[in-house]
């Protein structure tokens with residue numbers, strides 16, 4: 001199943017079942033029940049990159065045993081922790097519901113009563129599909145930022161959509177071309193259509209995910225330009241994560257933007273929010289990609305290192321401060337250089 005349909009089905013608080021449905025329908029899952037289930041009987045506990053992860057598994061395991069689930073979670077957590085410099089919350093609970101078939105998703109993440117995610121997966125899923133999966137990474141990125149009012153759902157969905165392939169590329173799990181493949185193929189869907197009233201008032205799938213992702217790409221470029229390459233969006237997002245503690249916090253977009261902007265000594269996030277929230281603003285996406293040195297020729301993504309923002313493009317998918325203590329400790333842990341702490345067998 002393609003990414004578009006997947007993205008429609010996953011959300012932090014929302015799940016939509018059919019492309020033709022009204023934008024969002026709330027999931028029937030009760031986070032209180034899932035939280036209680038995880039508290040009372042999670043089968044698997046481990047610490048990773050500063051977070052304690054608890055995992056419960058429902059449904060017949062078939063070939064999808066605990067070890068394969070753990071390897072999948074660790075791979076996803078390594079990418080997200082590398083991007084944010086640590087696992088984004090201190091405690092996270094995951095309920096994996098094993099179903100028929102081989103499909104990954106839908107998934108939902110909540111910040112109340114704790115940071116928890118429910119994810120369905122077919123028990124016949126292949127190792128290759130688990131290795132290439134982005135759904136788990138997307139959900140983990142939702143842990144990193146505070147929850148915001150539902151009218152600004154695009155702010156967090158756009159963030160998870162934008163950051164997910166970048167986090168995986170930084171750790172070498174996917175090539176940089178795959179990151180920009182999505183910007184070339186899917187991001188144009190985020191442009192405003194007729195009748196659009198700005199991101200805070202146009203709750204379509206395309207504007208929520210790809211319109212939101214465009215906001216974060218615009219922010220990435222503006223922070224780089226404003227600071228002459230000294231700061232990146234990643235610095236702003238790490239600061240927001242540290243100050244909020246992640247998705248158990250509930251903040252306004254303005255507060256979130258302010259904390260990120262302070263970290264990179266600009267007003268980029270706040271001013272972009274002011275520009276895009278109440279108005280239909282078309283973005284010169286082709287121009288942005290050209291400046292980054294990204295083009296598509298014969299279905300292949302090509303890079304031009306002479307483009308004005310080529311250095312930014314390279315830095316986005318490169319490890320940030322690879323020798324920094326938090327990144328290094330987390331990578332060492334995942335490369336097996338350090339014994340894995342287990343609270344339970």
Ligand SMILES: [Zn+2]
Nearest residue numbers: 010011012160
């Ligand atoms: Zn989401």
